[in-house]
Amino acid sequence: MAELGPGIGLVIRHAYLWWSEARNGREEGSKDRPCVIVHLRVNEHKELETYICPVTHAPPEVPEKAMEIPAATKKRLGLDDERSWIITTEVNRFIWPGPDLRPVPGGGNSYGLLPGAMTRDLVAQVKANAQDKSLLILGRTE
DSSP: OOOOOOOTTEEEEEEOHHHHHHTTTOSOEEEEEEEEEEEEEETTTSSSEEEEEEEEOOOOSSSSGEEEEEEEHHHHHTTTTTTEEEOOOOOEEESSSSSTTOTTTSSOOOEEOOHHHHHHHHHHHHHHHHHHOOEEEEEEOO
16 A cells, blocks of 8 residues: 555554543553544644544444445455444544554555545534534544
């Protein structure tokens, strides 16, 4: 996979820290996992704040608050063949590239991009969750 800069819809590998893990005192994610960039913004320090949603094999508690990744997309990205969902009720926020960014198996900094329509739907779902106050944002530091 070619090296891609950060962009909305890019699937990266990250030591994602779940909200429940942070609430229990953890400062590091328990494992590296695929995550999707859903928002980017340059902050007042001219740093690139990156917001990512986690990908998991665990079926979501609320199906309307997640998005299943189609098998064909998982195959194209080089992910496993188990069912997976992007959880849209929580995000990690970090400064790109950050210490928790990991190389993907086989090399490179990403698995690739989600399809455009899927990315638009994903971002819309995250924004809707933010508007109805069901989005949890966990800031990560070095």
